[in-house]
Amino acid sequence: MRGLEGKVAIVTGGASGIGEATCRRFAQEGAKVVIGDIDGGRAEALAKELGDAALAVRFDAGDVASVEALVAAAVDRFGRLDVLFNNAALMSPDVIKLDTDPVGIDFAVWDRTMAVNARGYLAGCKYAIPHMLKAGGGAILMTTSGSGLLGDVSNIAYGASKAAVASLMRYVATIYGKQGIRCNAICPGLIRTEGGKKNVHGAMVGVMERNTLTPRLGLPEDIAAMAVFLSSDDAAFITGQNIEVDGGMLMHMPYYSDIMSGDIAWDS
Numbered sequence: 134m135r136g137l138e139g140k141v142a143i144v145t146g147g148a149s150g151i152g153e154a155t156c157r158r159f160a161q162e163g164a165k166v167v168i169g170d171i172d173g174g175r176a177e178a179l180a181k182e183l184g185d186a187a188l189a190v191r192f193d194a195g196d197v198a199s200v201e202a203l204v205a206a207a208v209d210r211f212g213r214l215d216v217l218f219n220n221a222a223l224m225s226p227d228v229i230k231l232d233t234d235p236v237g238i239d240f241a242v243w244d245r246t247m248a249v250n251a252r253g254y255l256a257g258c259k260y261a262i263p264h265m266l267k268a269g270g271g272a273i274l275m276t277t278s279g280s281g282l283l284g285d286v287s288n289i290a291y292g293a294s295k296a297a298v299a300s301l302m303r304y305v306a307t308i309y310g311k312q313g314i315r316c317n318a319i320c321p322g323l324i325r326t327e328g329g330k331k332n333v334h335g336a337m338v339g340v341m342e343r344n345t346l347t348p349r350l351g352l353p354e355d356i357a358a359m360a361v362f363l364s365s366d367d368a369a370f371i372t373g374q375n376i377e378v379d380g381g382m383l384m385h386m387p388y389y390s391d392i393m394s395g396d397i398a399w400d401s
């Protein structure tokens with residue numbers, strides 16, 4: 134990718150899954166990477182492995198003061214900030230299983246989900262954008278989800294938080310585009326990360342697989358590849374987009390998997 138050498142990137146949720154793969158890829162591309170995660174031990178272990186190009190910072194996306202401290206730590210260490218990848222989200226099955234439907238959900242679950250998944254991303258923008266403006270521009274990425282685009286039978290707070298993130302992304306792209314800041318979102322399909330495996334298992338994996346057009350489900354590296362591309366100068370003319378990296382899961386007719394499985398013939 135062009136233009137990543139020497140750039141400074143923060144990746145939130147950088148200690149596991151999509152974030153971890155993206156940190157590794159940024160380091161391979163010659164960027165400096167700040168691994169922000171609530172799991173400080175894992176972030177430290179990854180930073181140690183990546184060497185001088187990496188810094189681990191423990192933070193909680195649900196606590197705006199700790200988001201501010203994350204951005205400050207990145208600038209203190211590397212002197213500038215070029216990329217912010219807002220990617221951390223509440224993935225703990227203990228919380229996700231309580232995130233049900235409008236009648237059953239507790240307000241505390243809604244509030245914590247919104248605080249981490251949506252307000253945490255706003256806070257990242259709030260504290261990162263002034264540094265990017267000083268440097269003449271930058272790239273902001275956010276991880277959304279198909280749950281924010283379509284209705285589903287559960288996890289209403291998660292879905293609404295991801296829809297909020299898609300909107301936040303378009304506002305940031307619109308307000309700061311002329312000042313050189315691009316903002317895009319990546320909308321993953323089913324990615325076999327630790328968080329993904331804890332929340333989607335059993336028969337649902339087969340259902341998702343049947344509705345994915347590619348021969349395999351997604352890998353963290355599939356999303357990392359899009360993240361580094363969108364951060365690079367090769368993506369200089371791309372902004373305001375919510376790009377689906379999902380093996381075509383949301384790009385086909387709802388009856389696709391019934392026909393492909395042979396349950397229903399196209400001409401029946």
Ligand SMILES: NC(=O)c1ccc[n+]([C@@H]2O[C@H](COP(=O)([O-])OP(=O)(O)OC[C@H]3O[C@@H](n4cnc5c(N)ncnc54)[C@H](O)[C@@H]3O)[C@@H](O)[C@H]2O)c1
Nearest residue numbers: 146149150151171193194221222278323324326327328329
């Ligand atoms: N895996 C999938 O199938 C899938 C699909 C759609 C969207 N996503 C999105 O991808 C992103 C990454 O998820 P993943 O699959 O890599 O999961 P993961 O559980 O492997 O990684 C998530 C990371 O975020 C960290 N984290 C959680 N809460 C945090 C907080 N409050 N503050 C800071 N860090 C926190 C965790 O410690 C973990 O390291 C999330 O935004 C998720 O919603 C994932």
